[in-house]
Amino acid sequence: MKYFINSCLLLVCYLFASASCGTPKNNFSGSTNPIITGAERSDFYLPLLKDKKVGIVTNQTGIIRGSNDATVSIVDYLISNKIAVHKIFAPEHGFRGTADAGEHIVDGKDTKTGLPIISLYGNNKKPKPEQLVGIDVMVFDLQDVGVRFYTYISSLHYIMEACAENNIPLFVMDRPNPNGAIVDGPMLEKEYTSFVGMHPIPLLHGMTIGEYARMINGEKWLKNGVQCDLKVIHCLNYKRDMPYELPVKPSPNLPNAQAVNLYASLCLFEGTNVSVGRGTEKQFQIYGSPFLPKSDFSFTPIPNFGAKEPVYKDQLCYGEDLTQIEKVKQLELKWLINAYNSTSDKSKFFNDFFTKLAGTKKLQQQIESGVSENEIRKSWEKGLNDFKKLREKYLIY
Template sequence: MKYIINTTLLGLFFLLISSSCGIKNKTFTPTPSKTNDIISSNEAIIDPIKTGADNFETYLHLLKDKKVGIITNQSGIVNYQVPEIIYVQDPSQKPIAQIKNKSISIVDYLIGREVNLQKIFAPEHGFRGTADAGEHVVDGKDTKTDLPIISLYGNNKKPKPEQLVGIDIMVFDLQDVGARFYTYISSLHYIMEACAENNIDLIVLDRPNPNGNIVDGPILEKEFTSFVGMHPIPLLHGMTIGEYAKMINGEKWLKNGIQCNLTVIPCLNYKREMTYSLPVKPSPNLPNDQSINLYASLCLFEGTNVSVGRGTEMQFQIYGSPFLPKNDFSFTPIPNFGAKEPVYKNQLCFGENLTSIPKVNQLELKWLIKAYNSTSDKSSFFNDFFTKLAGTKKLQQQITDGVSETEIRKSWEKGLLNFKETRKKYLIYN
């Protein structure tokens, strides 16, 4: 028979565990700043990575007696340890102490800690992460918590003042993947802007970037600004979402150069070069580490007549179309979770299977160039969306002109060098 020990026993339990393992208690204190308040920690001793959401000691007290709004989805989970005492049947034996790990939604966790949550704001794909890319997500109510859900996609990308009435502080907890056109950082921009305009503090719970050591691709040009590219950064920016929030604030990218009162809760025991495997899908069509690693390279195909595997179980790990040469690899997209109407539904596509290739450490152009060179009709290969994804007209022009990948990369060098210098000012995990 199992019993969960009470709060007093919990403290004693962890004290005993810490003493026996040589683990020292650490004190976390905020570093004051008007516009970029980063809560830092002493040198971490425990090895496992803890996300900002798991870094409870640094932010729960900031929410006390506040009316809280939160922007999150299925990727906003917390992991915590529950000590248990197992009472054995033999009275001659001592009870056994053990640690049980639990993972739950940050919304459920905060409610369990009596945080006064008022509203959930949901980005693209919705609060539960079930909507297709680009699908309209309506407002509603979370059936589990009865909290109202405000959709931040479609025509309401930025919270309206009336939607923020009564909120003292906002919490942002979304898992980014490090690509400019992954729209969670666009939602971050609008949340920061709304908070600044309505004098609401913002806490960003940081999470590791699974592509955090890659900075590559063309810099977005201002005239091609859109929801899939809002800032002058490369396709792969190599920053965590907390670092990126600092950059938005520091570079005054919000409307009229305003800045929000920002606090970033950092990850613990994390270094940028570490491999980080996401515990849940960040969105419906990124099912595993391979798809997340290849996402930035293959997403450029969304601006062409080539499928990236939506409507299969290998999304962003394969590519193909009916217009590419027949070969040994083919697939037929059908409606599934995250792709109700996939490109080339029920049509045979030929292309390439990348599910088993080694991890890439740059923005790969070779598949895009190969597909363009081998398509049956080059005039119909690119569509208008490609320029928005690339953030420049130059890349399409370079490919159609037959410029080599090496020469294309050279054209990015100056922009990347300048970006990296700017980026240094905002890095937390050096």
């Protein structure tokens, strides 16, 4: 009953705020009616945070853009509006978004605000009860990219679970999905659940992070079926099929819109002996390895921002440059299949991480057996259709 009442109150507030929102605007979509992200709807949520001790899960993507195009961190924005921010919780890559993928992040203190930073990566993916003491409400503001193995939605799961178990309301500041309405790829099978795939969804889910939070809650995917006191601060003027280019890198190795668009397709290479360009300036826009045939395109990974020890450091890799191809509108398998078929030793192509990324053993088996891309896609159809029906009740836009 409490969950129902809170949802009704949120709806009333949402309708009021939609009618009279004087918050900062952006024009990331190029639309004549610019998209207003959840974080930019401050007229709506600031009164709800007043006189509360706030914990916030965010990083460099949690920004607000004003009418003069200046950006400010949501942490700084809340503090400037006299909201009592108590702690910052940082996901993979850290609060400032500078750590390598998978790098251990230690707890610390933000040098600008002096606020304590709690890492939500490594052995502390879920906040402990003692880390939540004194927090009245939690705010979640991270930019997702619409892909199952992008770990910000895994952090969302654990935050929701911790909030549910400790009776802390959660505000999710919604942001558009840069991969829009794409729903594609194999479904995750329960036995392959991991931090890079926690729920039975396809590889590309086609939802915003706010919609995804609603699905986690509604499907009772949290431990013991608990439900979080969830409030999604919706975007305004947003439709799922709108083009949306991110104003900042969502993580160190997704430097631009091309990388974000190709991420789902190329990240499967992380479960193989092929590099996706970490240690170059074209991360997730190229692929190659020393074991692929010599070609006109090659690269040599070296340590750089976001890749202190890249795969094949200082080794010449041959492969393909995808920086200029048109935007893909599905999960592309052709590059993965071509690389497997042309590698020098197929027995060394896949590693154990591939199954976690794919969420199933079937995809590797299909590729090794020479199943065509069309046939592989047909094997996904039932799972994708069932998922699309399931998600309908959680969609906002």
